[in-house]
Amino acid sequence: MNEGKVFSLYDFTALTKWIDTGLHHAMSPFWAVITELLIIGVLILIFYALIGLFLVYAERKVCAFMQNRLGPNRVGPFGLFQTIADLLKLLFVELVPIKNADKFLFNLAPFIVIIASFMAIAAIPFAKGLHAIDLNIGVFYVMAVSAMGVIGILLAGWSSNNKYSLIGAMRSGAQIVSYELSVGLALITVVILAGSMQLSVIVEAQRDGWFIFKGHIPAFIAFILFLISSTAETNRGPFDLAEAESELTAGYHTEYSGIKFAFFFLAEFMNMFIVASIAATVFLGGWMPLHFGAWAAGFNHVMDFIPPFIWYIVKTFFVIWLMMWFKWTFPRLRIDQLLTLEWKYLLPFNLVNVLVMAFIVLMGWHF
């Protein structure tokens, strides 16, 4: 097999097909499928862990630079291995069982938050042909599965038998269910434009221009609304009421120690990564390079030269960087302000925005 032709940074379809047929030749169909599942599972797991570790590092670095500090810079070059060291340390921390806690739910909660974020990451298209599950209801699926994480948070808060945890979890519940609506409506705005919920179709539809440009003002407004509400949905500052350190110690994970705490931490960062990749996929074209119309053919060629995976990562990290910027710039909201913002401003605004977008698509005024 000539590797050179099969492996291309621009299109992974050939590579995956080659692996698939190769495996089917080598063994019986049953074992071929099992091996494929194993490969995909392990690859995604490594990707998940790497992104999680890097995001924690990135958060600390971005925070440090915004506060005119250096941030982690001791372990490894530029402190890159700091989070790995932290993770190893957390593995060696005792898992303290809390008296009177609901043991079963207490242990179940980390499972739920991790599984929810892990299943959501499965449906995200990383590059052409590099897409674990291409569901025809992709957008809806990611929204639904990532919202499952709130169950884990509620369980964690309720089962720890701690008042801070309970208040944190309740706030988180009210907050996430509220902002879920805005996330959904902002995504609906784009689904109207694309006419499909399948993420690969949505990406393909942005070949000649990203939706944020194609959809005129409603798409841009939807992007802003999505950014605000997804920041709230992932419990990040300025909406991090569920773990408001100054009033609730650590919120819903106050009683979790060691690696269990690390799971909540990891899930929070991965949720941020998921919403950022959804924002990048749906509004900023996913792995599609930046294209202008036919009049800029030369420019388009230059942009095509950059591999799709790089485009995807750059866009996602741009959105993540925006979210980190929010966190370290705005002061935390009060819970009543938070709910007012959603129910009295974002939701009505979103409803009108969906109608405007529908009207524009109806009239064919989009590009």
Added chain:
Amino acid sequence: MSNQYLVLFFLVGAIFVGLVLILSGIIAPKSINPQKFEPYECGIPTQGVTWLQFNVGYYLFAILFLVFDVETVLVFPWAVVMKEVGMTAFIEIVIFFFILGLGLLYAWKKHALIWE
């Protein structure tokens, strides 16, 4: 193929968490101290019960969420076919959103959207 993958991701997530928890359970030290197992409450012994009934404000928001989330679920299929159906779909969704907006307005006027 897709459904298998869903199960796969569920399993991989569960196994990942389980294995790491077991690993941590093996290598982490353990020490017994009754005071350590108390729930944290600023260092003082815990006062009263934790599991009690919670503010009704959360309940109202949950009800409102239910209404609007079901609406979101209904609107998703509409959004997919909106281009093909055309004007009829648009008029229908305007009526639908009008009724929903009235509902939101009602909740607003009844002060259900105020956190107390």
